[in-house]
Amino acid sequence: MGNAFRAVARLVYRRFLPQGAKNSLRAWTMLDVPDCPPEVIESFGEARVMVLAPHMDDEVVGCGGTLRCHALAGAKITVVFLTDGRSSDPHLADRCHNEAEIREAEAALCARRKQEAGEAARILGYDDLVFLDRPDGKLKIDDTLIHDVADLIVQRDPQVIYYPCVLELHPDHWEVSQLLAMLADAGPSPALAAARCRAYEVWTPQPPNRLVNISDVLDVKLEALRAFTSQLEHVDYVRTTAGLNAYRAMTRDGKGYWEAFYEGTAAQHAELVRQLSIAR
Numbered sequence: 001m002g003n004a005f006r007a008v009a010r011l012v013y014r015r016f017l018p019q020g021a022k023n024s025l026r027a028w029t030m031l032d033v034p035d036c037p038p039e040v041i042e043s044f045g046e047a048r049v050m051v052l053a054p055h056m057d058d059e060v061v062g063c064g065g066t067l068r069c070h071a072l073a074g075a076k077i078t079v080v081f082l083t084d085g086r087s088s089d090p091h092l093a094d095r096c097h098n099e100a101e102i103r104e105a106e107a108a109l110c111a112r113r114k115q116e117a118g119e120a121a122r123i124l125g126y127d128d129l130v131f132l133d134r135p136d137g138k139l140k141i142d143d144t145l146i147h148d149v150a151d152l153i154v155q156r157d158p159q160v161i162y163y164p165c166v167l168e169l170h171p172d173h174w175e176v177s178q179l180l181a182m183l184a185d186a187g188p189s190p191a192l193a194a195a196r197c198r199a200y201e202v203w204t205p206q207p208p209n210r211l212v213n214i215s216d217v218l219d220v221k222l223e224a225l226r227a228f229t230s231q232l233e234h235v236d237y238v239r240t241t242a243g244l245n246a247y248r249a250m251t252r253d254g255k256g257y258w259e260a261f262y263e264g265t266a267a268q269h270a271e272l273v274r275q276l277s278i279a280r
């Protein structure tokens with residue numbers, strides 16, 4: 001009876017929630033069981049893991065500690081970077097005198113970002129990096145991108161896929177979240193249909209249903225994050241990320257450092273994106 005009442009209450013609340021309500025509030029009402037404590041992931045027996053990362057460094061901020069746990073357990077980890085990093089220096093254009101200098105500086109920044117991602121991967125313990133080189137800050141889904149990511153999922157056959165949560169404020173993160181939903185809606189491959197999909201948080205905390213204790217590997221995660229010197233020039237991501245991971249200990253007696261995820265199937269993610277897109 002209690003479960004039935006809660007289901008009805010959620011439906012009513014969704015129906016009458018004002019159109020001007022923030023997307024995060026709407027998303028809370030769409031989740032299947034938003035009022036249960038997150039389960040702790042304690043096993044990392046998956047042999048194949050994939051991360052969809054809008055930018056170089058999202059994979060470390062969002063799930064770097066968990067990736068370290070997978071690596072220590074012997075998993076083959078593939079990180080797919082969707083964008084090239086060209087817009088990750090807000091002051092780049094100010095230092096240039098013309099369009100040619102801007103293009104040259106952007107190319108150098110793209111190369112630097114890839115080197116940083118490679119160093120972070122070395123620290124965390126994996127080396128399969130795929131760069132799709134879409135324009136940073138202008139990511140748009142097209143048939144080629146859908147085909148490329150679908151092929152990677154078939155080739156790597158991941159048992160778990162990490163991707164940005166639907167509440168992320170950055171538009172590139174939302175595009176990646178939509179991309180995974182589109183792959184699920186377009187007749188997913190057996191690999192995608194069978195994979196556990198875990199949404200990670202970077203810019204926006206999400207309502208999680210899974211937690212990973214990264215206390216023992218936090219130092220390694222932060223070391224990997226420090227590899228992104230180009231980004232630390234602008235934001236202290238080491239401090240903010242450690243703070244987010246410390247905050248996630250609230251449901252675990254306030255002890256240690258944790259990464260939070262929302263786990264489901266690709267089909268469940270697609271339905272959540274569909275509902276949130278209507279709200280938007």
